[in-house]
Amino acid sequence: MGRVESVLTGFALLFLLITTLSLVAPAGTMPVVFTSPISDSMTPTITQDDFLVVTAGDVEVGDAILFETSQHNRNVLHRIVDTTEDGQYITQGDANDLTDQQDGFEPVSDDDIYGSVMTLGGSTTVSVPIIGAILSNPTTVISMWVVISLIGFAPTIFGDNQRTSLSVPVERGSSDRKIVIGVAICTMLLLPVAILGTPVTEGATIISSESVNPEDDTQRTAAIGHSTTQEVILTSDSLVGMTQSAHLEGDLRLEEVQSSPIRPETTVFVSNPPRKSPTADIAQITLYAYPSTLPQSTLQTLANTHPVLAALASSGVIAFILSASAFIFINPHRITRQKKATIYENRR
Structure with missing residues (x-):
């Protein structure tokens, strides 16, 4: 892999890592979160397909914020439209006729807010159309991990890096170990895709x-x-x-x-x-x-x-068992030692 390809792959991996952490980590544990709305309550300013960056910090009236609603058991992306006498916030979706508080929400406090949507000049929302719909889908994110991982690991796992000569026997055990580890990596990456791609909903x-x-x-x-x-x-x-x-x-x-x-x-x-x-x-x-x-x-x-976390954890146990078995039961030096012992016995 050339230098340019390595740099691009590195940036792709970094972007995917941040995106995955945003999906998996509980909101509020990261200073920057990538997200997209789950409804059309912010249209036309923000749509469900928009890819947004939410940053921690002070908020004010007019900011679109990501906040927690314990009584609704979910996170909401709405705009601050007013404040209460005790310093809490009144929120409303841009497409909604009523404020959230008129619709049954409690006023939003600073402790409930994870951050505000990044803007340019305080007015233009920083968003990337369509990308939000792609990256908010856990199956898509894991599929991208699979593609990049296979590109990066395929030469190492399946490439013929063994240098053979008449004096150095081929360490076949090393190749077997790499194959097993390759299967473990594929299991870790592909099984979650199958898990998250076939849900039952009600x-x-x-x-x-x-x-x-x-x-x-x-x-x-x-x-x-x-x-x-x-x-x-x-x-x-x-x-x-x-x-x-x-x-x-x-x-x-x-x-x-x-x-x-x-x-x-x-x-x-x-x-x-x-x-x-x-x-x-x-x-x-x-x-x-x-x-x-x-x-x-x-x-x-x-x-x-997050379902991704459960999928990775359950699949990771299988991948760990496969990898551990490869290191415990497959000895890359066994064949070499056997051949050396045979040569030594023949010389005697």
Whole structure:
């Protein structure tokens, strides 16, 4: 690989690393986050396909900010339109008629804010069209890792770097070890693509209504000021030995996931936060099937952070076992020592 190609590959790897960290790391743990909106509430200023840079720092009225809403169990990208008397912020999507606080959100405090969208001159949003839709998809990011990794590692793994001569025997064990490690790397990279590319999705809705009595709460309706739990059963075609974990996006809260490596059905329990006014809380449940290499609770915790993290962790265990086995059981010097011993015995 030439110098120019090496530099370009290095920049690509750095960009992918930052993007991956932005996807996997919990919001607020990095000073710079790459993101894109999950809805059209900021159109026409910002669309769902835009690739945005969010930086930490002080914010003011007029800034588009990324903030956390604990009562809605999600992060939101909206604009600050006003402040309250106690210094908190009123937010609103550019395409929305009501502020978030009129729609049931609590005022946003400084502790809830991860940062503001980068702008030029304080007015023009720094964004890259289309790229956001590509890089916000975990499967696409991992696929890019696969391509770049194969380009970078293929010569090392599969190239014939062994110099042979009449006096130096070929260390066949070394080649075997490289092949096994190559399989481990491909497993680490390709298996998450398969995991994230075949999810099962299901919607859930719980309505808070003034006409419902607390005693009449059902899985789909709840009285004002009360919470109820809804049971959602999802069926997947995953193989035996795969553990299903759920990832939730929306207004509802994930309470529990019941799955088994030997059953195709997974039961997901979600609940609504108590509401002060009539509200329809909606969420999208996405079910991923991971190799059962880690406990269900561990996989679910990782999936709650981000599905990519759970996919990499579960696949990484397989890759680690393959790599460790290659180093333990495949001795690159075994054949050389055997040949030397044979030559020594023949000379005697």
